[in-house]
Structure formats: structure tokens, C-alpha cells
Amino acid sequence: MSRSRYPVWLILAVAVALLWTFLPMYWVVKYAFMTKSEIARFPPELYPHAPQLAAFYNIFGFDYTAADGTVFPASGQANQIMLGLRNSLLVSAIVTIVTMVVVLPLAYVFARMDFPFKGKMLAAVLLSVSLPPVSTLIPFYTLYVQLGLVGTLGGLVIITLTITIPIVAWLLIGFFKNLPPIEAMGRIDGFSRLYIFVRIIVPMAKSGILVAGVIGFLFSWNEYVYAQVLVTGSDAVTLPAAMSGFLFQVPEPAQLAASLFLSLLPPFFIAFFLQKHVAEMNFA
Amino acid sequence: MPSLPQTAGADPAAAAAAARPPRRKELSNLQFALVVTVPVLLFLLVVVAYPLGYALYLSFHEIRFFGGYSAEFVGLANYKAALADPKFWRSLGLSLRFTVETVVLTIGIGLALALVLRDLKPRWRWLRAMIILPWAVSPYGAGIFFAYFGRGQTGIGTALISAFGFDGTLNLITQAAVIEYLALGAAWNMAPLVAFFLLANMLTTPKRLYDLAKIDRMRSYETFWHVTLPPLRFTLFVFTCISTVLALKTFDYIFTETQGGPGNSSTVLTYLLYQISFVNLDLGYGAAMSFFLLALILGTTGLIYALWGRREERK
Numbered sequence: 001m002s003r004s005r006y007p008v009w010l011i012l013a014v015a016v017a018l019l020w021t022f023l024p025m026y027w028v029v030k031y032a033f034m035t036k037s038e039i040a041r042f043p044p045e046l047y048p049h050a051p052q053l054a055a056f057y058n059i060f061g062f063d064y065t066a067a068d069g070t071v072f073p074a075s076g077q078a079n080q081i082m083l084g085l086r087n088s089l090l091v092s093a094i095v096t097i098v099t100m101v102v103v104l105p106l107a108y109v110f111a112r113m114d115f116p117f118k119g120k121m122l123a124a125v126l127l128s129v130s131l132p133p134v135s136t137l138i139p140f141y142t143l144y145v146q147l148g149l150v151g152t153l154g155g156l157v158i159i160t161l162t163i164t165i166p167i168v169a170w171l172l173i174g175f176f177k178n179l180p181p182i183e184a185m186g187r188i189d190g191f192s193r194l195y196i197f198v199r200i201i202v203p204m205a206k207s208g209i210l211v212a213g214v215i216g217f218l219f220s221w222n223e224y225v226y227a228q229v230l231v232t233g234s235d236a237v238t239l240p241a242a243m244s245g246f247l248f249q250v251p252e253p254a255q256l257a258a259s260l261f262l263s264l265l266p267p268f269f270i271a272f273f274l275q276k277h278v279a280e281m282n283f284a
Numbered sequence: 285m286p287s288l289p290q291t292a293g294a295d296p297a298a299a300a301a302a303a304r305p306p307r308r309k310e311l312s313n314l315q316f317a318l319v320v321t322v323p324v325l326l327f328l329l330v331v332v333a334y335p336l337g338y339a340l341y342l343s344f345h346e347i348r349f350f351g352g353y354s355a356e357f358v359g360l361a362n363y364k365a366a367l368a369d370p371k372f373w374r375s376l377g378l379s380l381r382f383t384v385e386t387v388v389l390t391i392g393i394g395l396a397l398a399l400v401l402r403d404l405k406p407r408w409r410w411l412r413a414m415i416i417l418p419w420a421v422s423p424y425g426a427g428i429f430f431a432y433f434g435r436g437q438t439g440i441g442t443a444l445i446s447a448f449g450f451d452g453t454l455n456l457i458t459q460a461a462v463i464e465y466l467a468l469g470a471a472w473n474m475a476p477l478v479a480f481f482l483l484a485n486m487l488t489t490p491k492r493l494y495d496l497a498k499i500d501r502m503r504s505y506e507t508f509w510h511v512t513l514p515p516l517r518f519t520l521f522v523f524t525c526i527s528t529v530l531a532l533k534t535f536d537y538i539f540t541e542t543q544g545g546p547g548n549s550s551t552v553l554t555y556l557l558y559q560i561s562f563v564n565l566d567l568g569y570g571a572a573m574s575f576f577l578l579a580l581i582l583g584t585t586g587l588i589y590a591l592w593g594r595r596e597e598r599k
Contacts, residue, residue: 013396025421027440102327105320122319137561139334142338174522219396220423260425275413283501
């Protein structure tokens with residue numbers, strides 16, 4: 001029994017917040033459990049009347065036979081979806097690791113040291129945050145054709161790094177700035193810069209670093225524009241690019257919803273784990 | 285406070301490192317900074333300078349694909365054409381409208397969510413984890429969600445009015461208000477992250493400040509204004525900048541949600557650029573116009589910094 005009761009407005013506010021959070025997602029994810037005729041019905045159904053998992057079997061290349069004998073044939077895109085799932089995990093993992101290895105020292109140096117040309121170098125980092133993909137796409141595509149990087153995982157990793165490095169650096173610089181000035185003490189004790197960074201600063205900043213890493217992972221996992229142009233239809237396809245087949249080529253709402261649902265699971269899992277750490281990270 | 289490294293730790297490498305005498309030669313700040321930053325800066329130079337240079341080249345040329353590829357130097361003609369193009373000004377207006385609305389909604393809803401989540405008692409804290417989920421959705425996925433959610437045929441509007449016994453459809457994606465609807469969805473996507481950073485800030489505000497406010501008999505809005513808000517200002521500034529840049533750059537979200545429609549009522553600048561460069565293959569013109577977009581992004585963030593950021597900057 002709780003000793004003090006919540007005021008009515010708070011209960012209402014929480015209810016509104018939950019509705020706001022889940023209703024738009026639910027509206028599409030419910031399709032994954034519905035039949036084609038149910039989806040096409042008008043006015044729209046609020047929930048699947050006979051929930052079934054056909055779409056999930058289909059996107060992995062299996063036929064599905066319902067209890068009444070209806071057969072849901074396997075999706076023609078199954079191959080792309082499975083490749084996409086594997087590639088997305090692979091690319092995001094590599095991108096996140098490389099980003100963190102590169103950005104941690106970079107952000108640290110920019111946040112806590114003074115040296116000539118710092119302002120100009122920082123401006124270069126921040127300028128790359130501002131570049132819109134629609135204007136960099138054609139130059140990159142031309143370059144990639146010449147280098148033979150179109151349709152390769154390596155090419156996608158490189159181009160995704162151009163998104164994650166600047167934004168993660170931006171976040172981490174702000175975070176490192178707020179740590180207490182511990183270096184001077186470490187230096188007096190005779191520790192090297194590298195030692196101070198690896199053994200003192202990084203453990204102190206653990207929460208902030210985790211959060212920044214997760215943000216980098218999500219930017220990579222959710223990247224669509226470059227993937228659509230560079231790897232669609234190839235063996236290096238990622239999940240968002242593979243899914244777009246259900247959207248534009250053959251509209252298959254159930255299979256689209258199922259693969260979208262699938263694509264949400266890893267980030268949800270991570271975001272869930274992340275929220276414990278956000279409370280400890282006060283970057284501003 | 286995290287403990288300082290222990291020499292007697294289980295890690296032999298760490299123990300060895302700590303036992304070693306202090307290093308004789310040390311790098312200067314500049315040298316250390318160069319070692320760390322130069323490789324990254326070179327990479328960024330390539331990925332910033334190369335596309336910018338290439339786009340600059342394109343923007344001074346008329347690129348043709350029919351009858352073989354040809355690039356004819358036309359000077360500033362592409363830039364002049366963009367400035368004289370009513371479509372450009374229309375898209376610019378839509379981009380600004382979308383951005384202002386998205387930023388205001390993102391910050392406002394983020395603040396509201398943070399206030400709600402702050403007052404939860406420990407046994408309800410897991411709700412905080414639920415509320416952050418929309419932020420993990422890709423802009424691409426959010427576009428799909430809000431497309432089905434808003435359309436007359438499949439959307440919530442029709443479901444609601446039919447629940448009240450009306451016939452017909454209620455379309456939320458209309459010519460008149462599609463930008464507002466898009467902004468709402470963009471805020472749905474981004475606000476949870478803002479809420480979480482604000483929440484982290486709020487939790488560090490000492491409770492006794494609220495007790496003092498009570499002694500002073502502040503009204504609740506006064507408490508919010510004088511106690512809750514001041515420590516949040518820097519976070520609010522940072523996220524105003526981030527969401528401004530992201531909103532001006534938004535493409536995939538609009539691509540999956542409305543494809544610039546209905547008609548061309550949500551053809552924001554990025555979408556117009558996509559049509560020019562990828563549908564019409566008018567690469568020179570598209571490149572020239574993209575520099576106006578880049579100038580807009582840099583100009584807007586610069587303006588926000590000049591008007592607001594300078595006051596919030598930490599020493």
C-alpha cells in the first residue's frame with residue numbers, strides 16, 4: 001500500500017503520455033498479426049480479431065498455413081530481410097565500436113585541453129553535422145562507383161561513420177567539459193596523460209560514454225538514405241533498405257509491420273537498458 | 285566518487301603501468317592533441333571537403349545525361365535560377381514552418397514528459413523506460429507509423445468517428461495541415477530523448493530549493509519558473525540546436541510518410557532537392573540549391589547561438 005496517493009492530474013498525465021507513446025506504434029504493429037482482408041476492412045479494425053504469426057513466418061521465407069487451411073505464401077523479399085538483419089547488426093556494431101574508439105580521445109582533447117587552432121578544428125567537426133545527406137549523396141555515389149564501393153559493407157560502414165562521428169563527438173565534448181578538474185592532481189602524482197585518460201577519466205565518465213555509444217548505435221541502425229542508394233538489392237543490404245520493398249514495390253502491410261517490429265527490438269532493448277544510465281549523466 | 289586506480293588490482297598490465305616510474309618525456313598539449321585529432325580530422329576533411337567541393341563543381345555546371353554525359357560551365361546561372369524559382373521559395377517556407385513547429389513541439393513535449401516522469405514514485409519508475417521508446421524508432425519507421433496512423437482509409441481519425449457512429453473518413457494528412465501533422469510526428473520521435481536529458485538535470489536540483497519555494501509561498505508556476513527551469517536552460521539550448529539541425533535535414537521521415545504530398549503541400553527543401561537531383565537528374569541545379577540549404581542550416585544555428593547560446597555558454 002502506498003502511503004501517499006497520487007493526485008488525479010498526475011495519473012491522467014501518465015495515461016496521456018503512455019497513449020501518446022504507444023498508440024502510433026500500435027496502430028501499425030497490429031498489422032503484423034492481421035490477415036490481408038482484416039487490414040483492408042473499413043472502418044479500420046482496432047485490434048486483430050484472430051491474431052496469427054503468418055507475417056513473421058513469411059518474412060523469413062516460410063509458408064504459413066492457418067487453422068482454416070488458408071496458406072500465406074513466403075515473401076519474395078525474405079532473402080533480403082534476412083541479409084538485412086545480419087548486415088544491420090554487423091554494420092551497427094562495427095560503426096559503434098570504431099566511432100567510440102575514435103571519438104573518445106577526440107572529445108576529451110577538445111573538451112579539456114587548450115591548444116592552437118582548437119576553435120577552427122572544432123568548427124570543422126561541427127560543420128560535418130550540418131551537411132544534409134541529400135546534398136552529399138551524389139558526390140559520394142560518384143566516388144563510390146569509381147572506387148567500387150557500391151553495394152559493399154565496407155563502403156556503408158565508412159559512410160555511416162561520417163554521420164556518427166560528428167554527432168557523438170558533439171555530445172561527448174559537452175559531457176567531458178563538466179567533469180571535475182581531476183587531471184592536475186593526476187599529473188602531480190606523475191601519471192601520464194594516457195594513463196589519466198584511460199584509468200581515471202573513462203571510468204568517471206562511464207554513464208555518459210555508454211549513452212553516447214547507444215546514440216551512435218541508433219544513428220547507424222536507423223540510417224536509411226545512404227543505404228537505400230548504395231546497397232539496396234545487393235548482398236550488403238541493411239534492414240531499412242530491405243523493408244522498403246514492402247512499402248514501394250509490393251505493398252504488404254502485414255509483412256512491413258512484422259519487419260518493422262523486428263527492426264525495433266534491438267533499439268528497444270538498448271534504450272531500455274540505457275535509461276538507467278541517463279539519470280546519472282548530466283551533460284549540460 | 286569513483287575510486288582512483290589501485291596498484292594491487294587484478295589487472296597485471298595496470299599494476300605494471302602504475303609501478304613504472306613517471307615518464308621522463310612528455311608530449312606538449314599541442315603534440316598530444318595532434319596525435320589524437322589529426323587522423324579524425326583528416327577523415328572528416330575528406331568526408332566534408334570532398335562532397336562540398338564536388339557539389340560546388342556541379343553547381344557551376346549544367347549536367348546532361350541525354351545523348352551522353354556532358355557538363356557545360358554556366359557560372360552562377362544555377363544559383364540565379366534557384367533564387368528566381370517560386371518552388372524554391374515555397375519549399376523554403378515549408379521547411380521553416382516544419383522546423384519551427386518541430387522544435388517548439390519537441391522541446392515543449394520533452395519538458396512536459398520530464399515533469400510527469402519526475403514525480404513518479406520508485407515502484408512506477410519502470411514507466412520512464414517505456415516513455416523513451418519512440419526515440420529508438422528510426423525516422424524512417426516513424427514516417428511509416430504516422431502515415432498509416434493519419435490516412436483517412438487506415439487512420440485513427442476514421443476509427444474514432446466510426447466508433448461514435450459517423451460514416452465516412454477523417455483524414456489527418458490534409459493539404460492545409462500536413463506540415464503540422466509531420467511536425468507532431470517528428471516531435472513524437474525526438475521528444476523522449478529531450479525528456480530524458482531534462483530529467484537527468486531535474487534530479488540534480490537540490491530538494492531544499494523546493495522547500496524554500498514552499499516557505500516563500502510561491503505558486504506552482506512561479507516554482508517552475510524560478511526553481512525548476514533555470515538549471516535546465518543549457519540542455520534546452522543544446523537540444524534546440526540539435527533538433528533545429530535535424531529538422532532542417534529531415535528527409536527519410538517525410539519520404540516514407542507523405543512523399544512531399546498531398547499534392548506538393550509537404551515538399552520541404554530537402555524533398556524538393558531530392559526531386560530535382562534524383563527524379564529530374566538536374567544535378568547542377570540541385571547542387572546549387574543544396575548550398576542554400578546548407579547556408580540556411582548554418583545561419584539558423586548561428587542565429588540561435590548568437591541570440592541565446594552566448595548567454596548560456598559555460599566558462
